Amino acid sequence: MHYTYRFRLKPTPEQRELLDYHRDTCRQLYNHALREFEQIPESAGTLNQRVRQVRDQLTDLKEWWDDLNDLYSTVAQSAVMRIEDSIKALSELKRKRRDFLHKLSNYYATEYDLVAVEDLDAKGLGEPNDTTRECASCGVKTDKPLWVRDHFCPSCGFETDRDANAAINILSRGLNQLGVGHSKGTPVETALPVDTPVSAKCVVETGSPILKERTASAVSE
Ligand SMILES: [Zn+2]
Structure with a gap:
């Protein structure tokens, strides 16, 4: 001592x-x-x-x-x-730090079958892939300053946490890269609050690009 x-x-x-x-x-x-x-x-x-x-x-x-x-x-x-x-x-x-990262990546590797990550430009604090701006449900891009913590899509009405929206985008891009992605994979029941009245054109079927196209043409008719 x-x-x-x-x-x-x-x-x-x-x-x-x-x-x-x-x-x-x-x-x-x-x-x-x-x-x-x-x-x-x-x-x-x-x-x-x-x-x-x-x-x-x-x-x-x-x-x-x-x-x-x-x-x-x-x-x-x-x-x-x-x-x-x-x-x-x-x-x-x-x-x-190395130990921690090793434990963390080990955890993800054993807990999950697939992990999709985004390659962020951490130095420039940039997000080259637009995963935050893009709506995970309909793909429309909306500008979103950092202090806006929620995602609310003016185009389709999809509403969720900002980071959850980005995470869904990252996952669907990861799936696309693997060739198993076929759509924006948002369960439709989470896309809109149950008892909120929404006009029909705000409701977009998720999970099927064909349905989505049909919805789009139904709206334009
Ligand atoms: Zn949208």
Whole structure:
């Protein structure tokens, strides 16, 4: 067990400025050292050896980096050595994340016969496939800002949760890709609330493109 004392400092404005200056030098040194560290191939040694290799450059660094000479050398050294802790913490995080994803995908793979997923452009937060805009029941696209959490189709009256609508679209696309999809697969009884009066042209038969065509032509007649 390690015990440590903690004191609350009450620095004067001058001391505060000096502390900030040293802290900032440490920050720059850390970032510089990290870039140097990243140049060293993993084959060059253990993590500790590679970080120490960067730490050993400190003497040369001080030749042209004047601010470093204002730091105690142990402070500068430990700022560089901190890279080791950061890398360790990061790889621990990555491992946990990998484990979690593995468990999750394993669960889906054993629980379900088919899993359809959408390839989202996560960086651009884009949704190249229009699965949110498109109505899962009739296919009509409606613009939908992110804060609109429900899907309500002005064309066919289909109403559901925004994400449920997208999920149905993703599933039917997945089925189509496998060649087993034949329609927008929404059970008709969930398409509309039971006791809500709806005009006939809002009711679209789901599950059969032929029925759908017939409905469409019946409406246009
Ligand atoms: Zn619709």
